[in-house]
Amino acid sequence: MGFPLALPSSRHPPPLASHGLRSSSIDSPKLVLRKRCLCQSRRSLKVVAYYGLTTPPYEFDALEPYMSKRTLEVHWGKHHREYVEGLNKQLANSPVLYGYTLEELIRATYNNGNPLPEFNNAAQVWNHDFFWESMQPGGGKMPSGGLLEQIVKDFVNPEEKKLSIVRTSNAVCPLVWRDFPIIGLDVWEHAYYLDYKDDREDYVNTFMNHLVSWHAATARILRAQAFVNLGEPKIPVA
Amino acid sequence: MAIRTLASKQTLIRCAAASPVLRQGRGLQTFSLPDLPYDYGELEPAISGEIMKIHHQKHHQTYITNYNKALEQLEEAMAKGDSSKVVGLQSAIKFNGGGHVNHSIFWKNLAPAHKGGGEPPHAALGWAIDTNFGSLEILEKIVNAEGAALQGSGWVWLALDKELKKLRIETTANQDPLVTKGLQLVPLLGIDVWEHAYYLQYKNVRPDYLNNIWKVINWKYASEVYEKEVA
Numbered sequence: 001m002g003f004p005l006a007l008p009s010s011r012h013p014p015p016l017a018s019h020g021l022r023s024s025s026i027d028s029p030k031l032v033l034r035k036r037c038l039c040q041s042r043r044s045l046k047v048v049a050y051y052g053l054t055t056p057p058y059e060f061d062a063l064e065p066y067m068s069k070r071t072l073e074v075h076w077g078k079h080h081r082e083y084v085e086g087l088n089k090q091l092a093n094s095p096v097l098y099g100y101t102l103e104e105l106i107r108a109t110y111n112n113g114n115p116l117p118e119f120n121n122a123a124q125v126w127n128h129d130f131f132w133e134s135m136q137p138g139g140g141k142m143p144s145g146g147l148l149e150q151i152v153k154d155f156v157n158p159e160e161k162k163l164s165i166v167r168t169s170n171a172v173c174p175l176v177w178r179d180f181p182i183i184g185l186d187v188w189e190h191a192y193y194l195d196y197k198d199d200r201e202d203y204v205n206t207f208m209n210h211l212v213s214w215h216a217a218t219a220r221i222l223r224a225q226a227f228v229n230l231g232e233p234k235i236p237v238a
Numbered sequence: 239m240a241i242r243t244l245a246s247k248q249t250l251i252r253c254a255a256a257s258p259v260l261r262q263g264r265g266l267q268t269f270s271l272p273d274l275p276y277d278y279g280e281l282e283p284a285i286s287g288e289i290m291k292i293h294h295q296k297h298h299q300t301y302i303t304n305y306n307k308a309l310e311q312l313e314e315a316m317a318k319g320d321s322s323k324v325v326g327l328q329s330a331i332k333f334n335g336g337g338h339v340n341h342s343i344f345w346k347n348l349a350p351a352h353k354g355g356g357e358p359p360h361a362a363l364g365w366a367i368d369t370n371f372g373s374l375e376i377l378e379k380i381v382n383a384e385g386a387a388l389q390g391s392g393w394v395w396l397a398l399d400k401e402l403k404k405l406r407i408e409t410t411a412n413q414d415p416l417v418t419k420g421l422q423l424v425p426l427l428g429i430d431v432w433e434h435a436y437y438l439q440y441k442n443v444r445p446d447y448l449n450n451i452w453k454v455i456n457w458k459y460a461s462e463v464y465e466k467e468v469a
Contacts (some may be wrong), residue, residue: 078442097324120389170390189433190442198296198434 014086014133050091051102051125053084056132063137071194079190080128087121102126103175110176130184131175131191137211143214144150147221162228180224182217257464266313268306271299272342280350284450286439294345297434301337301413306332336413340393343428349456359457363426363464370405377407383447384409385431396418396427396460426460426465 053076060072091098095117100108106126109119123216154161163182166174174181185207192203272292279287308330315323336468358374359367371377377396384407385394392411399406401422408419416425429451436447 074441082442189437193433193437197292197438198300 048187050088051084053081054129054132056135057136063135063211066195066206067135068195069113071191074194075190076128076132076187080125083121083124083128087118087125090118090121102129106173106175107178110172118178120171123173123175126175127171127173127184127186130181131186134183134185134213135207135211139213140208140210141214143217145218147214147218150221180228182220182224183212185212194222249364266309269302269338271295271302272344272345276350276353280353281348281355281454284454285348285436285447288434289434289438292438293341293430293434298338298341301334301341304330305334305338332418335412336415336418339415340413340428340430343425344430346459347427347429347456348451348454349458350454353420353456354458355454355456356452356458361461361463361465362468363457363461366405366464378452380407381429382445385448386428386445388431391432394429394431395423395425397423398426398464398467400424424463426463427455 056072056076060076061069063072097105097108097116100121102125105122106119109116109122111119150163154163165178168174173184185204187200187204192200196203196206197216258361271294274290277287278290278294281287281290308327312324312327312331315327358364364374364436367374367377371380379392381396388394388409388411390411392409392414393416395408395410397406397408397416397419399420399422400405405426406423408416410416410418416423416428429448431444431448436444440447
């Protein structure tokens with residue numbers, strides 16, 4: 001997941017010590033959330049927040065033959081990376097929009113439907129992180145346990161369903177409505193064109209049958225349960 | 239109206255070539271895939287033959303197929319007076335009909351070099367470009383910038399505002415035709431910046447696609463359209 005990593009940096013890096021290594025008062029990056037440096041002095045430490053490009057939790061060829069190594073290389077290495085670098089560039093110029101977690105940043109920049117320029121990059125960074133983690137080698141097949149129960153419950157009783165399938169355009173994701181995404185599938189053409197050309201149907205079917213990570217989906221639904229009441233708690237009667 | 243006229247001319251021309259049937263009896267016109275006035279490979283190296291073939295035979299054909307379906311459903315809904323169905327079909331018509339309109343223009347906007355592709359515009363359109371933008375180079379720069387900045391899928395247009403008699407650069411999202419930006423706008427040039435238009439060849443580097451497409455832009459067609467409108 002992208003998270004703000006604050007690296008204290010100074011305008012004038014300390015000189016090389018005799019052993020050739022830069023001596024710094026800080027040896028490793030510290031996680032600084034929502035901390036703004038109020039020092040005005042030019043030679044003081046300036047705290048900046050950056051988002052990182054997280055790698056998918058599998059090798060690039062691990063999803064073959066359903067999603068090629070080449071697709072991963074371009075989709076992750078070019079598209080996803082561009083969104084991260086674009087976002088960091090924008091944030092470097094924005095004194096207001098930092099110190100947020102990525103999810104908070106998305107909601108803030110969505111601006112209730114009138115998105116700020118940073119929204120596209122922020123949301124796309126998150127979307128692609130989520131997408132890689134929505135897949136796994138040997139994925140597909142059937143969900144199990146509580147997730148399967150909920151799916152069946154919803155199908156049997158659609159009026160009280162908790163899960164829904166949503167299509168969003170461009171960078172929009174369900175976070176902006178404070179919903180809990182369980183699975184994300186990128187249907188931009190760049191996600192499937194190299195492997196499937198125009199046959200989006202084949203791509204989507206393959207995703208459901210061979211790529212989707214029900215483990216990740218289950219973990220996400222468990223987390224969502226902490227926020228949403230998925231059923232009446234069984235309170236024993238005394 | 240303009241949309242139907244464009245398509246009907248095509249359909250009449252292609253009628254002899256055993257394309258899908260014109261159901262003129264019921265008043266409902268069916269649209270069919272127009273042929274390209276060049277071979278798929280003739281636009282290389284600007285646009286690969288593979289892309290042209292899939293773009294034409296798959297993407298454009300799908301828009302036409304779904305457009306015809308939507309129109310049939312619209313006719314039924316209109317006959318029954320089912321207003322919510324009529325309104326509900328509008329987005330399918332805008333998307334698929336727009337896709338058909340836009341791509342039909344796009345094929346005419348392109349030409350291989352030996353058929354005039356890349357040859358700069360002269361006469362009336364040439365002067366209009368210089369007047370409105372300064373030079374062809376500046377126009378190309380603006381179009382490239384707008385095209386690269388477009389988020390997601392859409393089109394970049396060189397448009398003629400026929401009321402003001404001025405040229406304008408516009409973008410539309412998804413398959414929205416140019417008229418959605420103004421009924422007085424006439425498309426002279428449309429460049430498809432959906433990923434399917436360039437991905438197999440240029441991958442994520444949309445700016446390279448835009449830089450190269452000028453080599454196969456058919457300014458002759460754009461000039462014809464322009465001169466007809468300002469005449």
